[in-house]
Amino acid sequence: MDPVHLFVPSFHIDEALAEIRECLERGWTGLGYKTVTFEEAWRAYSGMPHAHFLSSATAGLHLAVRLLVEEGGWREGDEVVTTPLTFVSTNHALLYEGLRPVFADVTDDLCLDPASVEERLGPRTRAVVFVGLGGNPGRYAEVRELCRRRGLRLILDAAHMAGTWIGERHAGHDADAAVFSFQAVKNLPTADSGMVCFADGRLDAEARKWSWLGISSDTYSRTLGQARYKWLYDVEHVGFKYHGNSVMAALALVGLRHLEQDNQHRRRLAASYDAALADQGGILRVPMAAGCRPSRHLYQVLVDDRDEVIVRLNAQGVYPGVHYRDNTLYRMYAYADGTCPRARRASERLISLPLHLRMNEETVGRVADALRTAVRGA
Numbered sequence: 001m002d003p004v005h006l007f008v009p010s011f012h013i014d015e016a017l018a019e020i021r022e023c024l025e026r027g028w029t030g031l032g033y034k035t036v037t038f039e040e041a042w043r044a045y046s047g048m049p050h051a052h053f054l055s056s057a058t059a060g061l062h063l064a065v066r067l068l069v070e071e072g073g074w075r076e077g078d079e080v081v082t083t084p085l086t087f088v089s090t091n092h093a094l095l096y097e098g099l100r101p102v103f104a105d106v107t108d109d110l111c112l113d114p115a116s117v118e119e120r121l122g123p124r125t126r127a128v129v130f131v132g133l134g135g136n137p138g139r140y141a142e143v144r145e146l147c148r149r150r151g152l153r154l155i156l157d158a159a160h161m162a163g164t165w166i167g168e169r170h171a172g173h174d175a176d177a178a179v180f181s182f183q184a185v186k187n188l189p190t191a192d193s194g195m196v197c198f199a200d201g202r203l204d205a206e207a208r209k210w211s212w213l214g215i216s217s218d219t220y221s222r223t224l225g226q227a228r229y230k231w232l233y234d235v236e237h238v239g240f241k242y243h244g245n246s247v248m249a250a251l252a253l254v255g256l257r258h259l260e261q262d263n264q265h266r267r268r269l270a271a272s273y274d275a276a277l278a279d280q281g282g283i284l285r286v287p288m289a290a291g292c293r294p295s296r297h298l299y300q301v302l303v304d305d306r307d308e309v310i311v312r313l314n315a316q317g318v319y320p321g322v323h324y325r326d327n328t329l330y331r332m333y334a335y336a337d338g339t340c341p342r343a344r345r346a347s348e349r350l351i352s353l354p355l356h357l358r359m360n361e362e363t364v365g366r367v368a369d370a371l372r373t374a375v376r377g378a
Ligand SMILES: Cc1ncc(COP(=O)(O)O)c(C=O)c1O
Pocket: 055, 056, 057, 058, 059, 086, 087, 089, 090, 131, 157, 159, 160, 180, 181, 182, 183, 193, 194
């Protein structure tokens, strides 16, 4: 039998090649052109007022933090409450700017627990980073409200949330900054790229300078002749080389056309998993927040003896993943070791089952059977 892998990205190859061909024919693969078109398309799709296309979500998280630090006059050692169940980019972004990640615990949906967040707030807390793990908004709305009440900034790490709708609105519309990933295995895969969406247009404008080395207008708009003397740009401050490029944007434009349909397919696969794994002793399904249409980047379950179960799944040709190890297990975040017991317990038990567009109900059934067998210890 064919192996079933965790992620197998699908591309609309002819459409993607046609879109990339346009870049090559025009002789424009860099910043501008398709990056502008994709930003417009993303704004139209998501309803976010601002969207800046970048080389990765890691870059987006860093820019979000950098600009909020600048705007708020935050100091080195100021604190941001965050989750230990995430990819390290989330927390590294805080350290890039000398902030201290303070870890709060999660609930059974594996996202931040608003009560634990509140407990961790102190005089130096400036912001909260919420991660919509696997596309799940969890109790984001309560954390949003808590931040509002306490005058804190809120960054949504929406790396998994392209196409998560909460009611009628796209996830992230009410965050100070929402950051999406279009990395190779995400719901809207390119090779590497991301998007930062600021609520405040001034921060969006600033981010455009910061992502292009502090330069005040991009080469493409200068080439279009909007500036008379193209070489006479200003550099107001230091910046990074974080902006996206037209080849990635070409892939993203095509992916976006298909995102709703693709996520619908993912939701159907998740429903099949739900049905196949309901009431199975020893397999706990991670609950999805009510009232949302999730991107379903991940389908996660919790089992005992997780590492052994994965070995047994591998023996049956099923290759799941783990999202994520409790970050306080890593040496650099070990100062917070033991502060989030529910996250630690989940981190030892969680498995992401294969979920991608080449799967169908039958493949889901095969994985579910293999999981039952693996959990029984066979
Ligand atoms: C939760 C989370 N945040 C941030 C990132 C970083 O995304 P990128 O690879 O686009 O930098 C990832 C990528 O896996 C992620 O899973």
